[in-house]
Amino acid sequence: MIKRTAIHGALSAALRRSRVVVLVGPRQCGKTTLARELVDESSPNYFDLEDPASLARLDEPMTALAPLEGLVVIDEVQRRPELFPVLRVLADRRPAPARFLILGSASGDLLRQSSETLAGRMERIVIGGFTLSELGEKAEPTLWRRGGFPLAFLARGEAASTAWRKSFIQTLLERDLPQWGVRVPAIALQRFWTMLAHYHGQTWNAAEPARALGVSESTARRYLDLLTDALMIRQLQPWHANIGKRQVKSPKVYVRDSGLLHLLLGIDSEKALLSHPKLGASWEGFVIEQVLAAEPHDEAWFWATHQGAEIDLILRRGDSLLGVECKRADAPRLTPSLRIARQDLGLRRIAVIYPGDKGYALAEGIDAVPLKQLARSEPLFGKSGRH
The missing domain is CATH 3.40.50.300 (P-loop containing nucleotide triphosphate hydrolases)
Known part of the structure; x- marks a missing residue:
């Protein structure tokens, strides 16, 4: 237990x-x-x-x-x-x-x-499934691969975990959603959900999924909202600042549970995950869910400009804005995008989360932070990021 x-x-x-x-x-x-x-x-x-x-x-x-x-x-x-x-x-x-x-x-x-x-x-x-702060840092590879649903995480082996996730998706689409009044064919929603998995971590544009499915853009948006209401998809809305730059106005979409994402992408092992083109996007979504579960916040957004500056997550805590960037790298470095985000948005601090062991400063107010810090229930931003 x-x-x-x-x-x-x-x-x-x-x-x-x-x-x-x-x-x-x-x-x-x-x-x-x-x-x-x-x-x-x-x-x-x-x-x-x-x-x-x-x-x-x-x-x-x-x-x-x-x-x-x-x-x-x-x-x-x-x-x-x-x-x-x-x-x-x-x-x-x-x-x-x-x-x-x-x-x-x-x-x-x-x-x-x-x-x-x-x-x-x-x-x-x-609430969602298990988190790193509940399981401890040693659980991180399994939690990322299998996701946080208790029966998927605690399954005796990879095959059993995969089978549970397949059954979960089938039951949700074929039984639960119809019981909640959803009148969309299960096969259409499953195709759409699978397509969303390939958009994981990208800004949403209804046109391409609508064309691929042969439905209208309004129908594609309805499908997205249905899966969002079922707490399967996160639509992370964009933050807009008055800075005189063209900013991205569409939400980013994420499959909230990394285990379901991997199933929809056909990833069934650690080796398959580490060699998959969506490796970085999968890790980004996993980290974002862990941060949102662990860090107190009032609202959350992402930010991006059409000139290329961006930050993965902005948290509002009271009257402070805090930034989170996800980097699956051995030793993250300071980038122009991080400097621009902190300066243009007035972020109090930025935590660059990476899968290493040690935290270190990248610049004033910008720190590299190991993901395992969340597993130890340590605040990402230190005292200066809190009230």
Whole structure:
């Protein structure tokens, strides 16, 4: 059992503060395991909406939920969106006899419903699979290769991990998305998802995928949004600065889980990964996900100009902007792009993350930082990057 101490602590703190907590993450990332550490699945306070018995208990939701006290868990809530108005009424009771932990596997409609109906009453926590800070630095090669889904990472061998990831994609496309109301053929979405894997780390342009699939650009954008809402794709939006330069305005797209990316690219071993043309892009996406999971931030973007200057990730923390550049190199060096990014954007600090062992300064406010620093839960930016 991998202890997810940081997530567990954040969840417990949120439940002390808020009447309703929405825990969102992709399917099979460990949400249910976390919830069952707080409320036993045999308790009358636990509802799994994939269980027919729980669905039957909620045929009359007010009758079922109103008498309960303490913490109430509702898993896979996107299957019953009509519960949100009921939860609003129950959360407004004074004194409040119960608090509610809602688990969901999709972001789009689920989050819109919860934020609109439960405005001022809820707190949202987004989680993914295992991270370096949870597993330790020795796990980094396996975590990168297999991805963070617990059953993929913990599989007995590469073949078993690959088989689990294939089954995960098939189940998501053929069962889960249709249950959430998606009316797109599974084969079309799988072809599109595979195509996205080859765009991993690049700016998004709907025209080429649309032509390749024989669909309109608006349909291609809809497919992208569907996979983003399912927490399979990250659309990293561009940062715009008033600097008088032509800046990239389209988002970058990433397959959020590196193990799913590798499956879609046909990578089934460490040797295949290290010789693949998307090696650098894969490592960049992996590092970005680790940083976003480990480093406190309010918002995140990338930045690029049409003249070639760019930085992989910008984090806003309060009124500070911090930069992250991903370099799969033995010894990263200072580049003109890093200088331009720091000067033009007013970045307080830049961390150039690389797979080495030692941190060192590249210039004032720009440091080379080993990826393993995240595994040790050490801040990337030091005290000067924090409030």
